[in-house]
Amino acid sequence: QQQVKQSPQSLIVQKGGISIINCAYENTAFDYFPWYQQFPGKGPALLIAIRPDVSEKKEGRFTISFNKSAKQFSLHIMDSQPGDSATYFCAASKEQAGTALIFGKGTTLSVSS
Amino acid sequence: DAGVIQSPRHEVTEMGQEVTLRCKPISGHNSLFWYRQTMMRGLELLIYFNNNVPIDDSGMPEDRFSAKMPNASFSTLKIQPSEPRDSAVYFCASSGAWDGAYEQYFGPGTRLTVT
Numbered sequence: 001q002q003q004v005k006q007s008p009q010s011l012i013v014q015k016g017g018i019s020i021i022n023c024a025y026e027n028t029a030f031d032y033f034p035w036y037q038q039f040p041g042k043g044p045a046l047l048i049a050i051r052p053d054v055s056e057k058k059e060g061r062f063t064i065s066f067n068k069s070a071k072q073f074s075l076h077i078m079d080s081q082p083g084d085s086a087t088y089f090c091a092a093s094k095e096q097a098g099t100a101l102i103f104g105k106g107t108t109l110s111v112s113s
Numbered sequence: 114d115a116g117v118i119q120s121p122r123h124e125v126t127e128m129g130q131e132v133t134l135r136c137k138p139i140s141g142h143n144s145l146f147w148y149r150q151t152m153m154r155g156l157e158l159l160i161y162f163n164n165n166v167p168i169d170d171s172g173m174p175e176d177r178f179s180a181k182m183p184n185a186s187f188s189t190l191k192i193q194p195s196e197p198r199d200s201a202v203y204f205c206a207s208s209g210a211w212d213g214a215y216e217q218y219f220g221p222g223t224r225l226t227v228t
Binding site: 032041093095096102103106 | 117146154155156158161168169204206215216217218219220221222
């Protein structure tokens with residue numbers, strides 16, 4: 001019930017293409033779904049987050065799509081750039097103070113120029 | 114703000130030795146999280162504190178691991194005795210709901226190698 005399953009494990013996209021990473025969760029009590037971006041040698045950093053009252057959230061080239069009934073959410077990176085090459089983690093939790101995030105296992109994205 | 118500060122950044126030790134990792138959360142944050150990252154298991158939550166009190170330590174792998182938070186500005190993660198399978202990157206993160214957000218801010222991590 002606490003798992004967050006993320007796919008694919010790795011992804012290679014050409015510059016200008018669309019990168020899509022998918023996640024599925026089990027616990028219906030989760031109501032906060034962030035995506036974190038991690039560059040080599042750095043800690044993860046929040047990229048974008050969504051709450052289940054909306055089905056989509058867009059920030060620049062990054063969009064989260066959320067399907068509450070299917071318990072799935074995905075990250076779309078439009079016009080992918082070499083600088084987007086990083087590891088991406090989805091996560092889920094209850095949105096309340098001091099609640100731990102449950103992370104997916106990560107997707108390593110490589111954008112070729 | 115300087116962000117979450119972790120020390121040391123790198124630690125190489127021999128099996129059986131005691132290892133202490135340190136974390137200073139962002140000032141004003143009242144939640145602190147310790148994670149371990151490996152290729153095989155990804156990011157695993159080890160333990161987290163709210164207002165300096167341990168809330169959930171179910172992720173601590175064994176009794177060899179212990180964590181403390183003596184005050185709001187300092188936490189330690191100790192491994193005694195260390196084993197080669199403890200080799201990983203250990204992250205500390207903090208968050209504070211005082212601003213209405215629940216974003217966790219991660220430190221740069223400590224890369225631990227146990228030989």
